[in-house]
Amino acid sequence: MSDISHQLITDYRQLFIEDRPLVDLRAPAEFARGSFSQAVSLPLMSDEERAKVGTCYKHYGQQAAINLGHKLVSGQLKADRIAAWAEFARTHPKGALFCWRGGLRSQITQQWLADAGIDYPRIAGGYKALRRFLIDELERLIATTPLVLLAGRTGCGKTELLQRLPGTVDLEGLANHRGSSFGGQIQPQPTQIAFENALAELWIKQNRGEPEGIMLEDESGHIGSVMLPQSLREKMAAAPVVILETPFEQRVENIFNEYIVQRLADSVSHYAEQGFEQFSEYLRQSLYRIRRRLGMEGYQALAKLLEKAFIRHRQGDAQAHREWISKLLSDYYDPMYDYQLGKKARHCLFSGQASEVEAFWLRQHNE
Numbered sequence: 001m002s003d004i005s006h007q008l009i010t011d012y013r014q015l016f017i018e019d020r021p022l023v024d025l026r027a028p029a030e031f032a033r034g035s036f037s038q039a040v041s042l043p044l045m046s047d048e049e050r051a052k053v054g055t056c057y058k059h060y061g062q063q064a065a066i067n068l069g070h071k072l073v074s075g076q077l078k079a080d081r082i083a084a085w086a087e088f089a090r091t092h093p094k095g096a097l098f099c100w101r102g103g104l105r106s107q108i109t110q111q112w113l114a115d116a117g118i119d120y121p122r123i124a125g126g127y128k129a130l131r132r133f134l135i136d137e138l139e140r141l142i143a144t145t146p147l148v149l150l151a152g153r154t155g156c157g158k159t160e161l162l163q164r165l166p167g168t169v170d171l172e173g174l175a176n177h178r179g180s181s182f183g184g185q186i187q188p189q190p191t192q193i194a195f196e197n198a199l200a201e202l203w204i205k206q207n208r209g210e211p212e213g214i215m216l217e218d219e220s221g222h223i224g225s226v227m228l229p230q231s232l233r234e235k236m237a238a239a240p241v242v243i244l245e246t247p248f249e250q251r252v253e254n255i256f257n258e259y260i261v262q263r264l265a266d267s268v269s270h271y272a273e274q275g276f277e278q279f280s281e282y283l284r285q286s287l288y289r290i291r292r293r294l295g296m297e298g299y300q301a302l303a304k305l306l307e308k309a310f311i312r313h314r315q316g317d318a319q320a321h322r323e324w325i326s327k328l329l330s331d332y333y334d335p336m337y338d339y340q341l342g343k344k345a346r347h348c349l350f351s352g353q354a355s356e357v358e359a360f361w362l363r364q365h366n367e
Contacts, residue, residue, distance in 0.1 A: 020092075025097055040088070045072065049072045097123065110122050131193075138196070138199065147216060149239050150217050159172055252325055252326050255328075256325055293336075294332055298331060
């Protein structure tokens with residue numbers, strides 16, 4: 001039997017900086033509630049097996065539960081799970097194992113792999129310790145890192161600019177949501193826990209040397225279904241802004257490409273022959289969600305333009321969508337942006353078009 005006592009990882013920061021692949025040994029339901037961006041689910045026990053072991057532990061104690069676990073995961077089932085872990089270990093030699101607290105599940109898995117001739121490390125303290133580290137580290141980074149917010153009108157291309165610049169965190173990308181009524185994606189958003197973990201992981205990677213300023217998109221307290229940490233919301237409220245200015249026609253083009261061209265392509269890819277209907281319903285429901293803010297007259301006018309655009313679109317001409325997009329920007333999003341901007345005084349560091357903002361940030365980031 002191999003000696004695995006030294007195969008224990010305690011440097012959590014380096015683990016995330018190096019983006020080391022991880023095997024999450026917890027049951028699928030635990031994984032679904034939230035894990036880490038580089039983790040894959042290869043559980044020691046299924047949800048049903050784990051429930052049986054938990055019930056046994058409650059009534060008969062630890063040793064009886066351990067014995068039941070070995071009985072449930074035995075024979076060909078055990079061989080198949082070991083084979084899956086072994087394949088992962090061979091493919092990702094720099095990876096590691098973890099369970100809930102770094103206890104029996106990861107120790108048993110590590111030992112079974114060692115018996116098969118594969119020495120593979122596990123995480124000290126397991127998921128709970130990693131999660132605690134990320135929460136504490138995120139709070140520290142929020143408190144110590146200067147923030148700059150990238151602001152601008154809907155459709156001005158903030159996300160695309162952020163993705164080109166160093167020293168940025170794309171909150172909407174992490175949340176898998178564009179942050180507006182029309183911002184939902186086909187794939188579901190991460191859980192709150194998974195979002196917070198991913199935010200902390202990315203921020204750690206952005207602060208590998210001396211802490212530098214981080215640029216975030218100017219967001220509200222929530223992005224779709226996920227909430228920003230309270231400490232981050234408070235710091236963002238007082239942060240200076242850089243304003244991205246984009247001509248109205250270009251903003252219409254950006255929204256057309258995002259809401260129409262890309263969304264339809266994603267819908268067809270995901271739903272096949274139902275793609276256009278799913279795409280149409282997404283736009284209808286997105287518009288319906290803001291009906292109260294539009295007012296009944298404004299909502300009905302936009303809904304009528306949208307339905308006319310669908311008719312033209314089905315005939316092969318998508319350009320009619322530009323009419324309702326233009327009206328949505330001028331009658332709804334722009335007045336809302338002006339109102340929000342006027343609610344509180346904010347220190348503006350710089351304003352300009354994309355190339356100018358990019359040059360400004362690169363100068364600031366390199367000084």
